Amino acid sequence: MQVSSGAKVAVMASSTATTIGTIALADQLNHLRARVPLSDADVARATGVEPATAREWIERKAAPVGMHANRLAELIAVVEELALNVKPDGIARWLASEVPALDGGVPADVIASGGYQRVMDIAQWLSTGGFT
16 A cells, blocks of 8 residues: 555644644643642652653653643643642642542542543632632
């Protein structure tokens, strides 16, 4: 089967767009970390990667791909939501704590296992003053 050169260009363009998108995620993460003290281990836990991999993303030596890119986007969304009304230092602690509303699960672990929406629902509740 012969592949046309047009098809190759489309694949390369798609691959480049994906790489640019995942590098943008790393940039978002770095901007977020300037406001919220998330460690490499926090990022790794929520995305299901080793801390060294998270460090490579942060340093822009590598870009997250596939499921890990999705988990990073989800982590960023949750932290951005929490940052609306939760003190920055409390966010990292909350992400690593057992939460009764998650049946004792740890938010970072729940995100890593695909439970983003459950964590986001609680984050939205907290950011709107649900804890008062």
